[in-house]
Amino acid sequence: xxxxxxxxxxxxxxxxxxxxxxxxxxxxxxxxxxxxxxxxxxxxxxxxxxxxxxxxxxxxxxxxxxxxxxxxxxxxxxxxxxxxxxxxxxxxxxxxxxxxxxxxxxxxxxxxxxxxxxxxxxxxxxxxxxxxxxxxxxxxxxxxxxxxxxxxxxxxxxxxxxxxxxxxxxxxxxxxxxxxxxxxxxxxxxxxxxxxxxxxxxxxxxxxx
Amino acid sequence: xxxxxxxxxxxxxxxxxxxxxxxxxxxxxxxxxxxxxxxxxxxxxxxxxxxxxxxxxxxxxxxxxxxxxxxxxxxxxxxxxxxxxxxxxxxxxxxxxxxxxxxxxxxxxxxxxxxxxxxxxxxxxxxxxxxxxxxxxxxxxxxxxxxxxxxxxxxxxxxxxxxxxxxxxxxxxxxxxxxxxxxxxxxxxxxxxxxxxxxxxxxxxxxxxxxxxxxxxxxxxxxxxxxxxxxxxxxxxxxxxxxxxxxxxxxxxxxxxxxxxxxxxxxxxxxxxxxxxx
Numbered sequence: 001x002x003x004x005x006x007x008x009x010x011x012x013x014x015x016x017x018x019x020x021x022x023x024x025x026x027x028x029x030x031x032x033x034x035x036x037x038x039x040x041x042x043x044x045x046x047x048x049x050x051x052x053x054x055x056x057x058x059x060x061x062x063x064x065x066x067x068x069x070x071x072x073x074x075x076x077x078x079x080x081x082x083x084x085x086x087x088x089x090x091x092x093x094x095x096x097x098x099x100x101x102x103x104x105x106x107x108x109x110x111x112x113x114x115x116x117x118x119x120x121x122x123x124x125x126x127x128x129x130x131x132x133x134x135x136x137x138x139x140x141x142x143x144x145x146x147x148x149x150x151x152x153x154x155x156x157x158x159x160x161x162x163x164x165x166x167x168x169x170x171x172x173x174x175x176x177x178x179x180x181x182x183x184x185x186x187x188x189x190x191x192x193x194x195x196x197x198x199x200x201x202x203x204x205x206x207x208x209x
Numbered sequence: 210x211x212x213x214x215x216x217x218x219x220x221x222x223x224x225x226x227x228x229x230x231x232x233x234x235x236x237x238x239x240x241x242x243x244x245x246x247x248x249x250x251x252x253x254x255x256x257x258x259x260x261x262x263x264x265x266x267x268x269x270x271x272x273x274x275x276x277x278x279x280x281x282x283x284x285x286x287x288x289x290x291x292x293x294x295x296x297x298x299x300x301x302x303x304x305x306x307x308x309x310x311x312x313x314x315x316x317x318x319x320x321x322x323x324x325x326x327x328x329x330x331x332x333x334x335x336x337x338x339x340x341x342x343x344x345x346x347x348x349x350x351x352x353x354x355x356x357x358x359x360x361x362x363x364x365x366x367x368x369x370x371x372x373x374x375x376x377x378x379x380x381x382x383x384x385x386x387x388x389x390x391x392x393x394x395x396x397x398x399x400x401x402x403x404x405x406x407x408x409x410x411x412x413x414x415x416x417x418x419x420x421x422x423x424x425x426x427x428x429x430x431x432x433x434x435x436x437x438x439x440x441x442x443x444x445x446x447x448x449x450x451x452x453x454x455x456x457x458x459x460x461x462x463x464x465x466x467x468x469x470x471x472x473x474x475x476x477x478x479x480x481x482x483x484x485x486x487x
Contacts, residue, residue, distance in 0.1 A: 082259060090277040091464025097270055104259075107266045109231075110273040121236035122215045122266070124243060135465055149239050167469045 003048065005057045006079025010034050018045050020078035025099050026071060035075070039197040042072040043133045043159035046197035052190055052205045056080075056155045059128025063149050065113040065142065066134040068092045070099035070106070076131070077105040084123045088112045113142055116149070126151035132158045137165055140181035147185050147208065156186050156206040163200055175202040182206055212236035214245065215265065221251050227265035232273060277368065282392040285365045289383035292362055295355045302348055306330070306341055313337050323349055371466045372456035376449075376474055377431060384427050385453070396461035403457075404428065404450035428453070433478050441481065448477050 003009065003018075010019040010031045019034035029036045039046040048054050056062070060081040067073045067085035069092040077083050085100065086109045087093050093110055100106040111119045113134055127150055132143050143158045150156070160178045162171040175191075179202075182188055186206035194201040215234055219226040243258045252258040300320065307320040310333050318329045327345055330338050363379035370392055374382040388406045389395035398406070405412050407426030414420040425434055425446035437445040452474045459467050 089464035090274055091462065093270070093274050093464075097267070097274065100267060100270070104263065107263055108270045109266060110270050110277075116239075117235045117237060120239045121213060121234045122231055122242070122262070123239050125239040125241055135467070137468065163469055167472050 002055070004055055004079065007037070007048070007075075008034060010036065012036060018048060020075045022074070022078035023102065025074045025102065026069075035078070037075045042075070043194060043198060043201060043203065044072050044131055044157060045075070046194045046201075047157055047159065047192075047203035047205070049197065050192045050194060050203065052157075052192055052203050054155065054157050054205055056129040058153065059155065061124060061127045062129035062131060063123060063127045063146065065130070065132040065146070067096055067108070068133070069095035070108075072131070072133070073106060074099050074103060076129075077103040080129075081105055082107060084109060084119075084127070086111050086113055086119065113146075114138075116145055120148075123149055125149060126154075128154050130154065130156045130158075132156075135161050135164045139165065140178035143182060144185035150208045152208055154208040156182075156204075156208065158182065158204045158206070159194065159198070160202045160204065161200065162202070171200050178202065179204065212238060212240060214240070214242045216242075216246060216251060216261070221246070221261050224264050224268050227261070228268035228272060231265055231269035281365070282369045282386060285362065285369050285383055286387040286391065288358065288362045288365060289380070289387050292355065292358050293384075295351070295358065299348060299351055299355065302344070306345060306348075309337060309341065323352060370457065370460040372460045372470055373453060375466070375471055376456050377428070377453055381427060381430055385457075388427060392457070392461050396457045398454070400447075400451045400454040403454050404446050444481060445478065448481060449474070452477065 007018060007020055009016050012029055012031055018037040018039070019031065020037055021034050024030050024035050028038065037045045039049040044054065062076055062080050062083045064073055064076065064083055064085045067087040070085065073083055073085045073096070082105050084107045085096060087096050088111065090110070096108055100108040107122075109119050109122065113132075114136070125148060130143065130146055130150055132139065134142060136142070139158065139160050143156060160175060162174045165174045165178070179188060179191060182204060187209055188204060188206045191202055191204040194203050213234065213236065215230045216227060219230060221227060243255060246252050246258050247254065252261060303320040303323070303326060306326060307318045310318045310329050313333055313335075318326070320326065323345070330341055330345060362383050366374045366379035366383045370382055370386065373385070377385065385403070385406060386392055386395050389398055395403070405423045405426045406428070408423040411420060411423035415422045424443040428434055428446055428449055431449055433449055434442055434446050452470065456470055459465070459470070
């Protein structure tokens with residue numbers, strides 16, 4: 001598995017774990033300045049762990065939808081120059097703000113990812129990476145709606161949470177629909193379930209033509 | 210091309226003004242804002258653009274957070290208490306007026322409807338009408354204000370506790386938060402306390418050994434409890450309180466809408482009306 005630039009593997013307690021270089025933020029273990037990036041707390045780390053080709057070496061800027069408390073964002077910020085971190089919920093937002101204050105690369109935005117027009121006046125149109133981790137309906141459609149923010153050749157890493165789309169529907173059919181919707185806008189490269197790290201989640205890697 | 214960047218029309222060094230534009234501005238599409246800013250000489254280079262943007266976005270984020278949380282649930286508590294006090298005051302004054310008219314006439318006048326009350330007062334005439342007509346007008350105005358307050362409470366409940374509001378309805382959600390004191394206090398209550406919140410009188414009578422345990426408090430106003438047949442009300446109230454407790458905890462600790470909850474509650478209630486003992 002080739003890892004994206006800025007992300008390495010470290011051995012801790014006899015186990016090989018993903019890590020990024022920077023000051024710790026949430027009590028994660030560190031090895032020589034490298035912070036362990038747990039796949040159980042991050043959909044993006046899980047996507048890398050299950051072997052999806054999450055590559056963004058060319059990227060310097062990322063747009064992150066569903067930044068939550070900023071765990072994954074903090075790791076991305078170790079590897080990139082600028083991460084636009086969009087989060088709508090005030091509660092995790094507090095934590096995200098603390099993380100953002102400690103990391104130069106993070107541009108936090110308390111905005112609704114379902115309404116990109118509310119931050120189009122802030123975010124660039126040539127981001128090299130889109131990461132999405134939302135717990136809402138229409139996750140694939142939201143990812144597709146963010147095409148204008150991405151440069152040609154940009155990487156799209158989306159995790160689809162089946163339970164947020166439709167509790168009553170079959171998980172696999174939810175994923176199929178999501179893949180179809182994404183494939184209308186992007187080139188879907190690969191997808192995989194994120195078990196055992198996250199139940200009922202599908203990780204999808206796609207590219208902008 | 211009418212899209213305006215977050216820094217347009219202001220001094221980019223003015224963090225306050227820039228944060229307002231980040232909070233309130235919009236554009237149909239993203240553009241190469243950074244390159245434009247450098248081209249127009251607004252900033253000298255990419256690094257200083259990044260610093261300005263970061264300062265402004267941190268300030269905007271903080272201001273948005275402040276507006277959305279912190280005092281938001283306390284405001285809701287005050288709003289719903291005022292709403293309930295206003296409702297009680299309007300009703301009490303109406304009853305006074307209705308009683309006054311009843312005493313002066315041969316038939317009984319009810320306090321229920323403001324319009325009928327106005328008519329009855331007019332037909333009663335005399336010193337009663339001159340004395341009370343102005344007050345009744347004032348009550349009409351107050352009633353409209355109360356409706357306004359009520360819709361504010363409903364909106365605020367949705368902001369403060371989206372999941373609880375979705376399950377309980379805005380007014381019950383607001384009253385539960387008010388009864389506990391704050392969203393955090395409510396989130397820390399066990400479901401059994403949530404179930405009898407607002408029935409403290411009955412609860413303590415029970416603890417003194419003077420009465421049976423209350424089956425429900427404020428949540429009696431929830432349609433699922435009120436419409437349940439008497440023998441089932443305790444179980445329905447218990448199941449509802451359980452889901453409301455989960456919803457409140459998600460609202461407090463995560464703050465995001467969890468769309469699965471509503472369906473889970475519906476499933477649970479259908480299950481019970483199907484005769485499965487819970």
